[in-house]
Amino acid sequence: MTGRLFIVGLGPSDERFWTHEAQEALALAQDIIGYTPYIERLTLRDDQIKHPSDNRVELARAEDGLVKAASGRVVAIVSGGDPGIFAMAAAVFEAIEFGNPDWRNIDITVIPGISAMQAAAARLGAPLGHDFCVISLSDNLKPWRLIEQRLEHAARGDFVIALYNPASKARPNRIDDAFSLLRNILPSDTHVVLAKSIGRKNEELILTNLSSVDGSRVDMTTLVIIGSRATRRLSRGAKEDWLYTPRGSK
């Protein structure tokens, strides 16, 4: 008897970002595993079992899903954003690599979702409209020196840069270190956006630039976008400015 494991992306906030296949997987699942706030948001049937857990236990959550699926259950591990982008999918395959060999026989389906950078970009215009890099500033699992190297290459390559996990209680100053590093490479008028709680009621967009950006405004809900030299800001009177990166470069 073999179950199934869906790793489902729910997008950055509410159901408007759900895809049809995400909804179908949730309807099929007997067990739904995930970070407590994501799980609590879901409306499920009485026969479906919720297994909420803490944010920091990704690997334990992955193993829990694999054990249940291997026992014959239909399991959904839910993830904010896209499970394939700084989220649960990598944790599941890491658990498989170093776990029970039988887990390689489980029928696993990864269901992509709208990632935070996409929802933030859509609210702003089209800042990711051309070549870009995506970097997690978390140094929980990688050395800070590697993050610095990637920031340097991203800036010298004139990529638009999307920064995930730019702040945490344990590392409140990392984003300031990142901005300092980037100021040594990029023009001071490089566009910077702090996109906070995107898609939620308390959503906030701060359009600024590299010389003026205030790292203390960055929190765990913030996605940071740094423009390339080609990124343009369009003013439109009383309404919020748009930010976009043209399809080409001169």
Next chain:
Amino acid sequence: MTGRLFIVGLGPSDERFWTHEAQEALALAQDIIGYTPYIERLTLRDDQIKHPSDNRVELARAEDGLVKAASGRVVAIVSGGDPGIFAMAAAVFEAIEFGNPDWRNIDITVIPGISAMQAAAARLGAPLGHDFCVISLSDNLKPWRLIEQRLEHAARGDFVIALYNPASKARPNRIDDAFSLLRNILPSDTHVVLAKSIGRKNEELILTNLSSVDGSRVDMTTLVIIGSRATRRLSRGAKEDWLYTPRGSK
């Protein structure tokens, strides 16, 4: 009288990738504008008007949508994938910047979608599970030298790399040039995936490495993913291998 303009992402293939907000925007639209194959796939009501156009006329398509919305119509410009990632959203804001100043007053909503790299990554496991760069190989609108510089920085920064537009009839050898450049920097056993026609009936995944990859297998429907040094391939007997990039680096 002011209309509205939705720039709607439909994902890489069929309706399973549609989000709720994409579907709602399509239901509201009076005029639907887009590349002919995307438009033909849509089932619309009799009162909705389709405006199919060729792939190469992005700016003209954007202007058409803006003119219609400015005249009071509710317009959807549809895009495969995510309109914010190498797609129609940047073309619309480019048209606005250099077009009729009144267009800045149009109520514009960008609706993100699942981009090709996300659907391909989901089919493979989690290759985009850690820091990555996204590069278009098209030199229609930017100099090839800039593309080379970005490839170099992406490789030296040890990013996973997703390549869009890796081939066209006009530039059949660009992908070979890109692989040659990368071979000078990255180990020969670097994982490479050619993900062809993802989500469609003729979908094909080719898992190979940098020394063996055959550029002649790359066509316009192909999304290329190049692993970082951390990317892992998991074998599982008769079934397709998985590819994933761990959340951390040692």
